[in-house]
Amino acid sequence: MSKGKSNAYFNGVPDSIKKEIICISWMVEGSLPFRYLGVLIKTTRLSAQDCKPIIDKVVDRIRVLGARKLSYAGRLVLVKAVLKTLHTYWASMFILPTRACRPRDEGGLGLKNELQWIKAAVGKLVWWIATKSDHLWVRWINHIYIKDKAWQTYTPPQNTSWYWRRVCRIRDLFIEAYQQNQWMTQQGKEYTIEKGYDFNRDKSPKVNWYNMVWNKWNIPKHSFISWVYHHRNMNTMEKLYRLEISEVDTCCLCKNSIETIDHLFFQCQYSQKVVNCVGNRIGISLPHHDLLTRRTRSHGSKIEKGIIDATINACIYHLWRHRNQSRIDLTLIHPKKVAHQLLEELQKRVAAMVTTSIREKDRKFVQHFMEI
Incomplete structure (x- = not known):
């Protein structure tokens, strides 16, 4: 024990005994509150000001890692892998403020209900x-x-x-x-x-799109937008018009119909052209009316299903991305160019994920996918 770094703390101890302990131990009498390993030690309930150090640490981590430049998926990884450890350390000692989430297979983002x-x-x-x-x-x-x-x-x-x-x-x-x-x-x-x-914790029913949205072949930003899509929580023009944020509700891609989620991804002529271009290049007919039907009807291997699911999620992401871009700059990229960008991005992901220990049938499928 380091005498120079140690203090003695007393509560309800007579002065005579207190002086005797200090004399024997050669320690200095300390006073509450004080900090030990960064944790505030006090006898009363923690106030908002007492919790400021953990908030400052979280903010410092965010600034150091440049979280402002991260996508939503990158911020999700930051919260789960880095910031949650600070919360766990403090939560094991104090009762802190909270926010709620659910596991991925129950439709959440995999964050903990604090x-x-x-x-x-x-x-x-x-x-x-x-x-x-x-x-x-x-x-x-x-x-x-x-x-x-x-x-x-x-x-x-x-x-x-x-x-x-x-x-x-x-x-x-x-x-x-x-x-x-x-x-x-x-x-x-x-x-x-x-x-x-x-x-x-309160359990929620399992969702049938969990494996499709969160499989390892997906690019994280694609998974996040696909998660938003499956919760039907996208700010389409119809929704913005209903909330009186926009003066129009027409589709940003085809300019022909009211832009709902169903129209944007299944009925819009521009979206259908993009999906058809992607399907023709990889040799698979992708569905328009229900993106989950490809998952339920496919009979390929696990790797083949994973890459096809990643392709569907990439379609959702790029259609939504180009829809937003079209709304801002009023320009529209040709569907074939969108399909090319989409597949080029996926090929880099597949090249990074594939290993040498795969079956010959899967190797041929991956090779075909990389050559399209």
Whole structure:
């Protein structure tokens, strides 16, 4: 222990004993609040100002990584891979503000529901108490609060700290799992935050387009726009007109009909020409009326299905991209040129993803795709 970096903190200790401890340890008496490993230690509830360091760290990471130049898909990766670790570190100690998301196979973006994640993080403390884990904090809790009472039925007094009462309320969320011994260490099922989160969160029905949108052959930005499309949440001209944002509701590509999602991707003559050009070049008839029919009717290998799905997602992305470009600069690229750009982008993705250990049939399909 470094005496120069250590302080002694007291609460409810007589001055005589306090002076004796300081004399023996040669430490300086500290005062609350203070920071330990970047975490604020205080006896009262955290305020918005107390949470500012975690906000500053998130902002610093975003600025360093140049997130302003990232696409929506790139920002999603940034949040999941980098920023979430900061949130997990703090959530295991404090109860923080929240936002909600769902897993990818349930129609979400794969981000965590922060409210449930915070509860699962605090649930680890509950698990330590339930298993009488060898931690100083657990021993202190048992000596001061629980004593000889059963943890499952323990009720905290009203004069205890707000944080301890919150821990007890979170215990009640996981009481069923503890009673069923789902996470008992002797059965090899020790509690983890991930398991606690999955146990406590609200489940949603599985979506049938999950594998199509999120397969590994897709370019991430294509997957994101396809995800928005499947949720039917695109700002088409019909929607903008209905919200009184635009004065017109005609299609930006064909200029003939009202621009709805169904029209833009299935009925628009320009869109049909682009899809037909792509289908003719790869030798596959792509559907116009339902993009999912290609998925349900294909009988090829996993690699073939993945590349075809990536092609469909690329069609959705490029049609939406050129629709936006047409709305801004009032110009329209020839459908064959759009198809060429689309396939050229996909070929680079396939070249980066393909490995040498693939079957001969798949190798021929990939070779044909790269030569079109």
